[in-house]
Amino acid sequence: MAKKQKTFRPKARVPRGFRDRLGAELTAEREMLSRISAVYESYGFDPLETPAFEFTDALGKFLPDVDRPNAGVFSLQDDDDQWMSLRYDLTAPLARFVAENYDSLPKPFRRYQVGPVWRNEKPGPGRFRQFTQCDADSVGAPAPDADVEICAMFADAMEAAGIARGDYVVKLNDRRLLAGLLETAGLVGLEPDDELQRVTVLRALDKLDRLGEAGVRLLLGPGRKDESGDFTDGAKLKDAQIDRVMTFINATQATNAETCDRLAGFFSTSAQGEAGVTALDTMAAQLGALGYGEDRIQIDLSIIRGLDYYTGPVFEADLMFTTEDEKGRPMRLGSVGGGGRYDGLVKRFKGIEVPAVGVSVGVSRLLEALEAKKTTGDSVSGPVVVLALEKNQMAAYQQMAAELRAAGVRAEVYLGGSNFAKQLKYADKRAAPIAVIQGSDERDKGEVTIKDLVLGAELSKNIQDNKEWREGQPAQFSVKQSELVAAVKKVLARRG
RNA sequence: GCCGCCUUAGCUCAGUUGGUUAGAGCGCUUGAUUGUGGAUCAAGAGGUCCCCCGUUCAAUCCGGGGAGGCGGUACCA
Numbered sequence: 001m002a003k004k005q006k007t008f009r010p011k012a013r014v015p016r017g018f019r020d021r022l023g024a025e026l027t028a029e030r031e032m033l034s035r036i037s038a039v040y041e042s043y044g045f046d047p048l049e050t051p052a053f054e055f056t057d058a059l060g061k062f063l064p065d066v067d068r069p070n071a072g073v074f075s076l077q078d079d080d081d082q083w084m085s086l087r088y089d090l091t092a093p094l095a096r097f098v099a100e101n102y103d104s105l106p107k108p109f110r111r112y113q114v115g116p117v118w119r120n121e122k123p124g125p126g127r128f129r130q131f132t133q134c135d136a137d138s139v140g141a142p143a144p145d146a147d148v149e150i151c152a153m154f155a156d157a158m159e160a161a162g163i164a165r166g167d168y169v170v171k172l173n174d175r176r177l178l179a180g181l182l183e184t185a186g187l188v189g190l191e192p193d194d195e196l197q198r199v200t201v202l203r204a205l206d207k208l209d210r211l212g213e214a215g216v217r218l219l220l221g222p223g224r225k226d227e228s229g230d231f232t233d234g235a236k237l238k239d240a241q242i243d244r245v246m247t248f249i250n251a252t253q254a255t256n257a258e259t260c261d262r263l264a265g266f267f268s269t270s271a272q273g274e275a276g277v278t279a280l281d282t283m284a285a286q287l288g289a290l291g292y293g294e295d296r297i298q299i300d301l302s303i304i305r306g307l308d309y310y311t312g313p314v315f316e317a318d319l320m321f322t323t324e325d326e327k328g329r330p331m332r333l334g335s336v337g338g339g340g341r342y343d344g345l346v347k348r349f350k351g352i353e354v355p356a357v358g359v360s361v362g363v364s365r366l367l368e369a370l371e372a373k374k375t376t377g378d379s380v381s382g383p384v385v386v387l388a389l390e391k392n393q394m395a396a397y398q399q400m401a402a403e404l405r406a407a408g409v410r411a412e413v414y415l416g417g418s419n420f421a422k423q424l425k426y427a428d429k430r431a432a433p434i435a436v437i438q439g440s441d442e443r444d445k446g447e448v449t450i451k452d453l454v455l456g457a458e459l460s461k462n463i464q465d466n467k468e469w470r471e472g473q474p475a476q477f478s479v480k481q482s483e484l485v486a487a488v489k490k491v492l493a494r495r496g
Numbered sequence: 497g498c499c500g501c502c503u504u505a506g507c508u509c510a511g512u513u514g515g516u517u518a519g520a521g522c523g524c525u526u527g528a529u530u531g532u533g534g535a536u537c538a539a540g541a542g543g544u545c546c547c548c549c550g551u552u553c554a555a556u557c558c559g560g561g562g563a564g565g566c567g568g569u570a571c572c573a
Contacts, residue, residue: 013564016564016565059573060573072571072572072573073573088572088573089573091573092573119572119573121571121572122497122571124567124568203570203571226499226568226569226570230498230499230500230568230569230570231498231499231569232569232570306572306573308573309573387532389531419531420531420532420533421531421532421533422533423532423533424532424533425533426533427533428533428534429533435532435533437531437532439531440531441531449532451532451533453533456532456533456534457533457534459534460533460534460535461534461535463534463535464535464536465535465536466529466534466535466536467529469532469533469534469535470529470531470532473531473532476532
């Protein structure tokens, strides 16, 4: 009794936080990337590609340790034992590239880059371990002119991506204001605990839009317990300090100029704060002169943008409309990209300060937002399918498909082995707009039959009887074979 | 990382107070309607009831552990 051999069958599944994407989703993303890239290019930014892997020490502070080499990033050791990691953004590779090629690059150096990045962290709703970024940066260009340009281009990119004016706002802040705020609130200690406290304050402010004022006050003070029962430790500020921080957050006024006026008084004792106010004032004025007013670019004092490398202006684009998720609950769309000035990145490699400013567009979230906003999904159409009814006529069918392609129509010949009905079913599943049919009947007459599958589907709603459905053969007509392309194009044109 | 909920057919979910053949709807496959996708009708395939260990004569169901999913929270260069 031989036991049945156990064959190993791997489970067909995609790793957590990654996903497969097919058809329309991909073409939509490609379309959006090319529109955004076109904006970047029109501003004179050159495309750059860098590899997926970088040496881990080039990426920044996430050096792998023995116990957890993959915390945050995906890392592995090359055969010479050097640690390499998948890039987690496009900025660190840019800094490496600039440092490596510093002497030969034109400065300021303007490049844009599109590509996947990887983060080894827990995936959440709308967050994956691989996603696409679309960045543009000016390296070696001093403030404020480069910052103004990037902000204006960011707004242009949003509109090119399909977000209507008024549906987004680029929110602008400056890290020096935040530094000044901490300074004037008396948070200036040098101990590690003091640093932690300052970081905690900034993190709290970053959550204003989500937790509201009350939640932020808790995080600035004793801490907050969320609805899942988890407790977040607070910054333990005194009441007077909390009041000052909240006053700052709420200092945003109707116009950018008014906000700057108000802030000037607020920071009269802080050089850093004053520098930030001046920078914002200048930027807002220049942007306004370019036609980018408060409808598109607004100073918003609760924008923080990460914690580490930004040194000056920071900005992010928020979507103004709300949508519902698949269960009908209102869904916040929030930030779809952002950036800012970082003057220290190249210094890590070269020891010299190289000022830089850049922007990063979150393509997947943008696509999700547009998808959610769309009321009627204009479903992407599949190829025209040429049916293969007579096996000995394949060359003729391929010829028809070739003619259609030459005329710019997506077309394919059915290559499976099934009968007429199955072939139409296949065309249906491919979302084909048209089936091209030539059996012996048509061939004898030198004709082809063009079947409008979309129209046919509509007509079928009013037909109950199968006989009528078949004999009526709705939504199809025959033409001379020489008129194939013209007839197909005519049917396609009906749908735009 | 922390907290909570969940895991039964391809999908959405019933169900078994622990007992022999675990179900539905939709989908899928095949066929009928003489060369036409829809509709209708008929037949069929598809399940280690997430995994491992334990309790028990007996576990899909009870207990422990693990994995995966969802949601929140933290971190996010």
